[in-house]
Amino acid sequence: MLKNKLASEEEIMSLFFDGMTLAVGGFGSTGAPRQLIELVIKSGVKDITLISNDAGDRDVAQGRFYTAGIVKHAIHSHVGLNPDFSRMAQEGKFTYELFPQGNLVEKIRCGGIGAGGILLDTGLNTDPMIEEGKTKITLHGKEWLIEEPIRADIALVRARKADYFGNMTYRGVQANYNPVIAMCGDITICEADMICEIEEIPMDEVKTPGVFVDYVLNTQRRYI
Secondary structure: OOOOOEEOHHHHHOOOOOOOEEEEOOEOOEOOOHHHHHHHHHHOOOOEEEEOOEOOEOOEOOHHHHHHOOEEEEEEOEOOOOHHHHHHHHOOOOEEEEOOHHHHHHHHHHHHHOOOOEEEOOOOOOOHHHHOOOOEEEEOOEEEEEEOOOOEEEEEEEEEEEEOOOOEEOOHHHOOOHHHHHHHEEEEEEEEEEEEOOOOOOHHHOOEOHHHOOEEEOOOOOOO
16 A cells, blocks of 8 residues: 655654755756745754755745755855855855756766766866866776765655655656656655645656655645
């Protein structure tokens, strides 16, 4: 019998802790799990490491973490939409790492599938910031950088539909980082625009299987 993974806001907030590494789906606020983001802030945790494609907009989506002042370290690809990020980084409010988008998503994917890393040449011999601290190897006559995998204590994702077991579908480009983020967390929590009965989502329409999901936020709130 499939497990009912619906969880209340209180149950989900009890999972968060100070200093946790948190991976969050979404791209420029599109597809971001906004309700779950608010629960993290409401829980009162601090000193988180935040992994996401971007830093959100000012006080929107992932940007809410910066407004709340709870980020200790950030791992992103794009931060230009949130002026608070640059200001707070210059003030030394947190440390950060920035990666090319393709590198970042592959590092997260490697964490999700249990791979030891990936060989990439982005930034090789051209960008000291990308090369810093990385091992170089030569394979088949070509030089590569070893990009290590990224995993998180908790991953937050947003679905268009999810059933009680956590099988998920996405709405168009709102999928973006969500499928890989769902794979990289020790605990993965989903919020969905619509919650369905098991088998209400046809098997060939499932984009993220429920095996990757530990909890589904019990709500029927919808976004337009």
